[in-house]
Amino acid sequence: MKSVKYIKGLTFIAIAVTLLLQGIWMANAYRLIEKQVHTQINEAFIVTVNKELMLRKNTIIDSTTNEIVGIVSDDFEKGIFSGPELVYQEFLIKKNHEIEINTIDSIFHSEIARQKLYGKFIINRINPSTGEVLETTDPKGEGKLQGAMASEIIPIRTDGSEGVQVLLISPYRAVFRQMLFVLILSLLLILFVGYALFYLLSSFRNERKLRQLQADFSHALTHNMSTPLQTIYQVNALMKNDQLVADTEKRNKYIELAQQQILNLQALTDRILTVARAEQSSLSPDLKPIDVTHLISDLIEKFSVQVKKEVHFSTFFQPDHILFNADESMLYNAVSNLIDNAIKYSGQAVEIELDCRMKENGLHIGVKDNGYGISSADQHTIFRKFERGTAVKRKEATGFGLGLSFVKSVTEAHHGTVNLFSKVGEGTLFELFFPYRTGQLSKTNAIES
Incomplete structure (x- = not known):
């Protein structure tokens, strides 16, 4: 027992450690991919601003341009805006060809699509010193969003008073997409x-x-x-x-x-052997016409002599004399099991009602008691072998837990069913149903009044 507890404890510890390591690994992977996304955004934004600069350059045809600002490289991938590019930005702004953030937005989305990086972005023209947003593509016109991933600021004025920056809204979505x-x-x-x-x-x-x-x-x-x-x-x-x-x-x-x-030992042995046979293969009942009324009466007489409790039986037969094709031994032991359970799992004063009726579809036998009752949870498992229910264990009633499994096997061997109706503290009703098709007797000759 202690070893099982230790193993369970170690198992839960293993689960906790596994989840912890998995969490650490996921957190590290998230940070790594977040860094990669940030690098991709920066690189794509540098290329974008370079391309936008060249577009504006091509709109100015001035033979003196090279003498004024020098030669501007068209290498979009390596421009860092710390030399000629920044001077050119200043020159174009003075010529009233200011940077166009809407054009940058269009070029940037093409660049990130090429890199298969998806998300919602906004472009800001800002004052790096104060953080003031001078112009933005944000539909709300704010340009500042909590939790957004910001790229590095690319300066566009030589005095450092202006720069452009891209913001990735809800960066975790882009990161998780990359982490799919x-x-x-x-x-x-x-x-x-x-x-x-x-x-x-x-x-x-x-x-x-x-x-x-x-x-x-x-x-x-x-x-x-x-x-x-x-x-x-x-x-x-x-x-x-x-x-x-x-x-x-x-x-x-x-x-x-x-x-x-x-006889008690023989019945006990037969019960165990019958359940064992049912486990290995389906039961094959020996169908013969039996006197159900006489069978029930014999059982009442048997238990009236054996029991040490005060037991009162009440019976109802419809019709008064019932003949039915079934396996006599199986039917006898099945009903005997139900009566035995009714007595064992009740108080000192036991009331048992035995209701036998021939109906349109076959034989119905009901066994009702005023015992402890069976909980809803136990009702789902009590027909399994060796299951006896928590209430039974609490009352310390002896048994193998084979009785109801045997009853179910018998009814199924006769192509019938067994139903259970019970509430804790209000008693239990078992209903056995055996259809006519289990035997050769027809409805007409199965009943004798």
């Missing part, structure tokens, strides 16, 4: 690790459950077999007493007691 493959890979890794750890935990839980079921089964088997075996042993020992053997009444009483315990 990394995100998918990371998600797949997390899902794989999560599935592996979940499978591991499920295996531990199943193993623990199997151990508990094994212990419960062993305890119940010991309890259910020790009592009849001890009784048989005591009766056998008493048979050595000559005085007891001479007393016919006492002798017959003890012999009947031993025979009853033998």
